[in-house]
Amino acid sequence: xxxxxxxxxxxxxxxxxxxxxxxxxxxxxxxxxxxxxxxxxxxxxxxxxxxxxxxxxxxxxxxxxxxxxxxxxxxxxxxxxxxxxxxxxxxxxxxxxxxxxxxxxxxxxxxxxxxxxxxxxxxxxxxxxxxxxxxxxxxxxxxxxxxxxxxxxxxxxxxxxxxxxxxxxxxxxxxxxx
Numbered sequence: 001x002x003x004x005x006x007x008x009x010x011x012x013x014x015x016x017x018x019x020x021x022x023x024x025x026x027x028x029x030x031x032x033x034x035x036x037x038x039x040x041x042x043x044x045x046x047x048x049x050x051x052x053x054x055x056x057x058x059x060x061x062x063x064x065x066x067x068x069x070x071x072x073x074x075x076x077x078x079x080x081x082x083x084x085x086x087x088x089x090x091x092x093x094x095x096x097x098x099x100x101x102x103x104x105x106x107x108x109x110x111x112x113x114x115x116x117x118x119x120x121x122x123x124x125x126x127x128x129x130x131x132x133x134x135x136x137x138x139x140x141x142x143x144x145x146x147x148x149x150x151x152x153x154x155x156x157x158x159x160x161x162x163x164x165x166x167x168x169x170x171x172x173x174x175x176x177x178x
Contacts, residue, residue: 003115091115091123101132101166119153120161129158135167 002010016022088110092102097114106112120129131150133141141147154161 003113089113091117093117093121096121096132099132099134099166119150119157122164123158127159128162129154129160130162130164132164132166135165138165 014026016026090105090110091113092115094114094116096102102112117123121132122130124130131154138147141150151161151163
């Protein structure tokens with residue numbers, strides 16, 4: 001909400017009884033979140049990533065950040081003049097950072113805005129929303145009926161909802177659980 005309404009003041013109040021179950025759950029979740037971040041920082045500090053896969057070498061032009069952004073050409077404006085579309089940005093749901101797609105997007109030079117989204121996983125423009133599903137998640141969503149609800153909500157909120165099905169390159173695509 002705060003990201004969508006930057007000018008409005010927002011206050012969050014937690015009401016709970018002292019020494020209650022709710023307080024213990026809240027404190028436990030804070031402790032688990034802190035431990036997860038500490039573990040992530042520790043793992044990132046000791047991670048071995050081959051130099052050619054890290055995206056920091058200057059060989060690949062597509063991975064350079066800070067370079068001029070994508071340009072569009074149109075013949076309708078001044079005889080095909082190239083028009084700068086400005087910096088590229090994608091709004092990404094916070095829960096999507098468990099997958100590798102946000103880091104791949106960031107390595108391509110596109111800025112990422114992490115937000116908790118109610119509908120969809122990625123918002124490209126105010127009209128385009130993407131729901132990303134792995135094969136196992138897709139099967140679970142189809143079986144539970146959650147996919148229908150997600151697709152309906154996306155169609156209601158966005159002009160162009162997209163379902164992105166992500167599968168492993170080496171495995172054959174199948175909608176049957178293995």
